[in-house]
Amino acid sequence: MATALKQTTIRFNDTYTRSIAEKAAAMQGQSLSAFIMSAIREHGEKVIHERTQAMKEFGEIVLSQRDYTALMDSLENPPKPNKTFREAMKRYKKSEIEWK
Numbered sequence: 001m002a003t004a005l006k007q008t009t010i011r012f013n014d015t016y017t018r019s020i021a022e023k024a025a026a027m028q029g030q031s032l033s034a035f036i037m038s039a040i041r042e043h044g045e046k047v048i049h050e051r052t053q054a055m056k057e058f059g060e061i062v063l064s065q066r067d068y069t070a071l072m073d074s075l076e077n078p079p080k081p082n083k084t085f086r087e088a089m090k091r092y093k094k095s096e097i098e099w100k
Contacts (some may be wrong), residue, residue, distance in 0.1 A: 010036065021035060021036065021039075
């Protein structure tokens with residue numbers, strides 16, 4: 001029995017992203033839909049591969065409920081920077097290292 005295809009509507013929240021997608025699709029000789037599907041497949045396969053490799057290398061990380069709650073709380077309510085952290089940031093800024 002054939003599976004019905006699901007349709008999804010994509011809304012661009014900015015004209016720049018839509019413009020890039022349309023230009024790239026035209027350069028590939030593809031419709032916008034075909035280009036988006038291709039980009040999703042390519043990026044999705046890369047993400048799945050990277051995450052699978054990380055799981056193989058590091059294994060699963062299983063947190064207890066208490067540890068999970070503490071992790072989520074620290075992400076949602078990060079502590080204020082202490083003196084050591086502020087000094088480290090000053091040294092980092094002086095180093096002129098660029099994060100990309």
